[in-house]
Structure formats: C-alpha cells, structure tokens
Amino acid sequence: MIELKGITKTYRTGKVAFQALHGIDLSIAQGEFVAIMGASGSGKSTLMHILGCLDRPDAGSYTFFGQDITVLSDDQLAVLRNHVAGFVFQQFHLLPRVSALENAELPLIYAGKHHLKQRAREKLADVGLAAKALNRPNEMSGGEQQRVAIARSLTNDPIVIFADEPTGNLDTKSQNEILAVLERLNAQGKTVIMVTHEDDVAAHAKRVIRMRDGAIVSDTAAGGGAAAAGAADTPYSLRDYLSPGRRLFGRAHFLDHVRQAFHAVLSHKMRSILSMLGILIGVAAVIAMVALGEGAREAIAQALSSMGTNLLMVRPGSMRLHGVALEAGAVTRFTLADAEAMAKLEHVSRVSPTVRGRGQAVYQNKNWSTTLQGAGVNYAQMKSSVPAVGRFFTEDDVRGRHKVAVIGRTVARELFGDQNPVGETVKINRINVEVIGVLPEKGATGWFDQDDMVVIPVTTAMYRLLGKDYVDSIDVEVEEQTFMDSVEKSLRDLIVKRQRLDPKDEDKFEIRNMEDLQETLKSTTRTMGTLLGFIAAISLLVGGIGIMNIMLVSVTERTREIGLRKAIGARAKDIMHQFLIESVVMTITGGVIGMAIGAAAAVALSRVAGWATRVSAGSIVIAIGFSVAVGLVFGLWPAKKAANLNPIDALRYE
Numbered sequence: 001m002i003e004l005k006g007i008t009k010t011y012r013t014g015k016v017a018f019q020a021l022h023g024i025d026l027s028i029a030q031g032e033f034v035a036i037m038g039a040s041g042s043g044k045s046t047l048m049h050i051l052g053c054l055d056r057p058d059a060g061s062y063t064f065f066g067q068d069i070t071v072l073s074d075d076q077l078a079v080l081r082n083h084v085a086g087f088v089f090q091q092f093h094l095l096p097r098v099s100a101l102e103n104a105e106l107p108l109i110y111a112g113k114h115h116l117k118q119r120a121r122e123k124l125a126d127v128g129l130a131a132k133a134l135n136r137p138n139e140m141s142g143g144e145q146q147r148v149a150i151a152r153s154l155t156n157d158p159i160v161i162f163a164d165e166p167t168g169n170l171d172t173k174s175q176n177e178i179l180a181v182l183e184r185l186n187a188q189g190k191t192v193i194m195v196t197h198e199d200d201v202a203a204h205a206k207r208v209i210r211m212r213d214g215a216i217v218s219d220t221a222a223g224g225g226a227a228a229a230g231a232a233d234t235p236y237s238l239r240d241y242l243s244p245g246r247r248l249f250g251r252a253h254f255l256d257h258v259r260q261a262f263h264a265v266l267s268h269k270m271r272s273i274l275s276m277l278g279i280l281i282g283v284a285a286v287i288a289m290v291a292l293g294e295g296a297r298e299a300i301a302q303a304l305s306s307m308g309t310n311l312l313m314v315r316p317g318s319m320r321l322h323g324v325a326l327e328a329g330a331v332t333r334f335t336l337a338d339a340e341a342m343a344k345l346e347h348v349s350r351v352s353p354t355v356r357g358r359g360q361a362v363y364q365n366k367n368w369s370t371t372l373q374g375a376g377v378n379y380a381q382m383k384s385s386v387p388a389v390g391r392f393f394t395e396d397d398v399r400g401r402h403k404v405a406v407i408g409r410t411v412a413r414e415l416f417g418d419q420n421p422v423g424e425t426v427k428i429n430r431i432n433v434e435v436i437g438v439l440p441e442k443g444a445t446g447w448f449d450q451d452d453m454v455v456i457p458v459t460t461a462m463y464r465l466l467g468k469d470y471v472d473s474i475d476v477e478v479e480e481q482t483f484m485d486s487v488e489k490s491l492r493d494l495i496v497k498r499q500r501l502d503p504k505d506e507d508k509f510e511i512r513n514m515e516d517l518q519e520t521l522k523s524t525t526r527t528m529g530t531l532l533g534f535i536a537a538i539s540l541l542v543g544g545i546g547i548m549n550i551m552l553v554s555v556t557e558r559t560r561e562i563g564l565r566k567a568i569g570a571r572a573k574d575i576m577h578q579f580l581i582e583s584v585v586m587t588i589t590g591g592v593i594g595m596a597i598g599a600a601a602a603v604a605l606s607r608v609a610g611w612a613t614r615v616s617a618g619s620i621v622i623a624i625g626f627s628v629a630v631g632l633v634f635g636l637w638p639a640k641k642a643a644n645l646n647p648i649d650a651l652r653y654e
C-alpha cells in the first residue's frame with residue numbers, strides 16, 4: 001500500500017539547515033499495525049507527517065496504492081487526507097468551544113457528507129463516549145478527549161490511522177483504553193501507524209520500526225523475527241478523489257461555515273461588539289442622515305406640489321455685469337399694471353402679484369419678527385391658503401389699500417397664544433392692521449417655517465408698509481398643464497413689449513415653473529447625497545480596518561485550529577471561505593444593529609425635534625450591501641493569510 005524510497009527532509013531555520021530524514025526506504029501493507037519508535041528528535045513525527053501527506057519530502061518517491069503522491073497539488077493532498085487518513089495527535093487538537101459530537105463531525109464537513117452526521121455519533125459510541133457526546137473538551141478527561149479525537153479520525157472511514165504519541169499526555173489507565181481501541185480498529189482491518197517512544201506502548205503493535213538520527217535502524221515483527229511480508233492489498237483507486245472537477249462546496253457546507261462563524265463571533269461577544277463598533281456607528285449615522293435628507297426632500301416636494309403644478313412665476317432676472325451680479329431690481333421692474341396685463345392673456349386663469357419683506361408684528365406686550373407677504377386676492381386659491389379661521393381679503397381690500405392681514409399659525413401662536421386673533425388689531429411695522437383670518441397649517445419644509453408669515457393686500461404692503469412702487473414677482477396660473485409653453489411664450493412677448501426690451505435681453509427677467517424648482521431641488525439633493533456618501537465611505541473605511549485587525553488576531557489565535565482543519569481535509573479555499581464568512585457575519589451584524597439605531601434616531605428626531613424624516617428601503621439595502629462589501633474586502637487579507645498556512649507549521653504553532 002505504502003512505498004517510500006530514498007525520502008529525505010531538511011529543515012531550514014534561518015541559515016542553519018538540519019537534515020531530519022536521511023533517505024528512508026519503507027513499505028507498509030494494508031492491515032498492518034506499525035509502531036515507529038526512537039528517541040526524541042530522531043525524526044519520527046517528520047516521517048509520519050510525510051506518510052500522512054501533511055508534509056512533502058525534499059527528495060525520494062512516495063507511492064500510495066500505486067499513485068505518486070509527490071506530484072499532487074496541496075488541494076489534492078487535502079482531499080486525500082480527508083478520505084484515506086485519520087489523525088490522532090499527542091495534544092488531541094480538539095476545537096475547544098464545541099461539543100464532542102461537533103468535533104467528531106468535522107471531517108464530514110470537508111468531505112461534503114453532512115448528511116452522514118449520524119456516523120459521528122456511532123463512532124463516539126464505538127470509543128465508549130455515547131453519553132458524553134454533548135460535553136465540550138474542557139468537560140472531559142484527557143483520555144476521553146483523545147477518544148473523541150480517535151472518533152473524529154474515524155468518521156470519514158479512513159484506510160490508515162496515523163497516531164503521533166497518542167498516549168504521550170495520558171495516565172496509564174487512559175493509555176490502555178486508547179491502545180485497546182487502536183488494537184480493535186486494527187483487528188477490524190484498519191491500518192494503524194503509531195509513533196511512540198515507550199516500549200510498553202510499542203508492544204501492542206505487530207511491527208516495530210526503530211529510528212535514530214533520521215534513519216531506520218531496525219524493522220522487526222512482534223516477537224523478534226524479521227518484519228512479515230504484509231498480506232496482499234485490496235485494490236483501491238484514488239482517482240475518484242483526485243479529479244480536478246470535484247466540487248465539494250455545497251449548501252450544507254456553506255451553512256456549516258455560517259454556523260461556525262456565529263459561534264466564533266458569539267464566543268467573543270465583547271470583542272466582536274467592539275470591533276463592529278466602527279461599522280455600527282457608520283451605518284447608523286448614514287441611515288439617520290439619509291432619513292433626514294429624504295424627509296426634508298419629501299416635505300419640500302409636497303409643499304411644491306400643494307402650490308399647484310401649473311404655476312409660472314415671473315420675476316426680474318439678475319444680469320451679470322463684468323462678473324458682478326447686479327441687484328435683481330436693477331434690471332427690470334414689474335408693476336401692478338404688468339400683473340393686470342398678464343391676467344388678460346389667453347389661457348391664464350389667475351394672477352397674483354407679490355412683494356416680500358420683513359415685518360415686526362406687535363400685539364400688546366408681545367413682539368414677533370416675521371415674513372411679510374403682500375399678495376393679490378387670488379393668492380388664497382393659488383397657494384392653497386384659504387383661511388382656516390376668518391376670511392381672506394377681497395378685491396375691495398386690495399383696491400382700497402385696507403389695513404387687514406391674514407396671519408400664519410406660528411405668528412398667531414406667538415402673539416395670541418390660545419386666544420382667537422380674528423378681529424384683533426396688531427401693529428406691523430408701526431402701522432395698525434386688523435387680523436381677519438388665520439392661514440391653514442402648512443408645516444416646516446426643512447429649515448423654513450411656512451407658517452411664520454403674515455399675508456396682506458399687495459397694495460397695502462407696497463404703499464403703506466414697505467414703501468415700494470414695484471412688485472417682486474408675479475405668480476401666473478395657467479388654465480391647463482398643456483398651455484404652459486404657449487402661455488410662457490406669450491408672457492415673454494408681453495414683457496418684452498411692455499418693458500421695451502430688446503428681444504435678445506432674455507436674461508433681464510425670468511419665468512420659472514415648477515419643473516425648474518424641482519430641478520434645483522434635485523441638484524441640492526444630489527450635493528447632499530455626495531456629502532453623505534463621503535461620510536459613509538470614511539466611517540466604513542475606519543470600521544473595516546477594525547474588522548481586519550480583529551480578524552488578523554483571530555487567525556493568529558486559531559493557528560492550531562486551522563492546522564487541524566487542514567490536517568483533516570480542509571482545502572485552502574475552505575479555510576478562506578470560513579474566515580471570509582466570519583468577517584461578513586461580523587459586519588452584517590454590525591450593519592443591522594447600526595441600522596436599527598439609525599432608524600430609531602431618525603424616529604426620535606422627528607418626534608422630539610419635529611424634523612421630517614423618512615427611512616427608505618433603498619438606504620437599508622445600500623447599508624447592508626456596504627456592510628457585506630466591507631466584510632469581504634477587509635476580511636480578504638486575514639482569510640488569505642489563514643488559507644496559506646502550512647498545516648504542519650500551524651499544528652506546531654505555540
């Protein structure tokens with residue numbers, strides 16, 4: 001079965017080279033029970049690692065059932081170890097935080113035979129541990145732990161069992177139990193190759209090979225005679241395991257990794273939470289800020305649409321002279337007569353001239369600074385501002401420059417508290433004005449309180465309160481959406497004619513419609529989005545570095561676990577997946593917690609501060625997507641580091 005010819009192995013530590021094996025020739029037949037003996041440092045373990053395909057010789061040939069082992073790739077060796085070899089080490093090498101049963105199941109994961117889990121239970125029963133299947137290693141004696149290790153080596157039904165000083169750490173009673181198990185396995189037909197330095201242990205074997213300084217010095221059958229020629233091997237083909245197309249990564253495999261990842265994260269709760277913190281805070285901040293931005297955007301959009309979609313706003317343009325923006329009024333001035341002329345155009349349903357200014361409103365001992373809006377009678381309909389209490393001003397009020405005002409909710413609350421303001425007289429900019437109505441509540445759009453204003457007849461505002469003889473803008477309502485373009489054109493012609501402008505002086509006035517406003521809004525939102533993205537990128541970068549750091553620590557800490565996994569058949573890819581999944585589990589958990597905190601913060605902001613917020617599904621998807629991406633990107637290097645470990649170095653790591 002096993003044929004070694006001229007095997008040598010040299011270790012290099014810095015510049016010093018040490019030859020551990022000096023040309024080993026050895027053949028072992030199926031069904032043998034071989035003990036490899038020798039003083040410490042004589043090369044027993046080195047030889048066993050080469051026999052078990054854990055390590056490669058420097059020179060010489062090794063064939064296993066006729067297959068040349070030295071030409072196989074690392075992954076092929078891993079698959080081979082998984083299917084034909086079972087390992088039992090002096091230090092047991094059990095995974096510390098999982099049960100005996102889960103330890104015994106481990107080789108099945110890498111064999112893609114998760115459905116055979118029952119077998120692990122049977123093997124545990126075989127070594128007399130059925131009752132302790134759910135115990136963890138630290139809840140068992142050394143002898144019991146070693147029996148779990150033997151059960152693990154048997155679950156994938158190997159051909160050869162390699163045991164390196166299996167009783168080295170055990171008391172005599174446990175030693176005898178272990179040896180009895182090995183003898184029984186040999187009697188059942190398993191080949192057993194055991195390394196030991198004790199004669200009474202070697203006495204259980206049927207063949208004893210003695211080594212000294214990296215060479216075989218004697219090879220005797222039990223009882224003192226020469227080694228018996230082994231029985232004929234059962235023909236056995238390794239080809240099944242070595243074809244390159246073999247896919248071992250199934251769904252069960254993936255779920256196993258996810259389960260192990262949660263286990264790893266949960267077994268270091270504090271550490272995991274601390275390392276998730278960066279991602280958590282980043283995601284929470286982004287979710288909360290996006291919710292605020294979205295809320296503001298929606299509130300503004302709603303306010304805009306409540307104004308009606310078929311509105312045009314005419315106002316003076318701001319011409320630039322030598323790069324200096326002139327004051328808006330320096331270009332064109334519209335008058336009330338202009339507004340009247342516009343109202344007569346075809347397809348125009350309503351017109352309202354507007355002037356704006358600041359107003360100081362005083363009632364008794366209360367004083368409130370607010371926005372003063374002079375408007376036409378049509379303002380109430382055009383801006384959905386028909387008073388909730390009282391009335392709006394009339395044509396007559398406008399014509400007579402009457403001193404009447406309709407006030408917003410905020411102004412009413414500040415000046416009158418709970419009292420009904422209708423019929424009261426307030427001083428606005430030192431002039432007595434009668435309150436005739438209260439505007440309906442509109443809410444705040446972002447930072448602008450739409451309820452903090454006083455609306456008075458445009459003529460009163462111009463001639464009595466603000467001292468202007470021109471209007472700031474004219475709102476024009478078009479009968480139907482379809483006439484928007486034609487009305488805009490006739491407005492242009494009208495303005496050019498009335499103001500005696502050159503038709504080329506288009507920028508001396510401006511006609512804006514809702515779409516323009518929405519466009520402005522969109523570009524503002526875009527700027528805000530870019531800013532948020534930048535903040536998110538920085539916080540995710542910081543979070544990712546935290547994850548990478550903890551994953552590197554974790555890989556170092558679990559070097560021996562990685563070595564063990566590789567010994568029992570994990571390929572580089574398997575180890576890589578395991579650690580990548582672990583880092584993604586960590587970032588996703590951080591992301592989800594961060595999302596919950598961010599959403600809670602958004603809700604709290606809208607409850608407490610009254611800001612409009614909206615947590616959108618899009619931002620949640622993006623946050624989770626980024627969490628996964630961070631886990632993959634920053635977990636990659638630690639995972640690669642783990643995957644590239646050499647199994648023997650990893651097992652010997654202290």
Ligand code: ADP
Nearest residue numbers: 011012013020039040041042043044045046047
């Ligand atoms: P043992 O017979 O006690 O199992 P080993 O096979 O473990 O001996 O080691 C044989 C020799 O090779 C020892 O002298 C040891 O110091 C050396 N050796 C083993 N592994 C390494 C290594 N990774 N690097 C350098 N020297 C090593």
Ligand code: MG
Nearest residue numbers: 044045046164
């Ligand atoms: Mg050794």
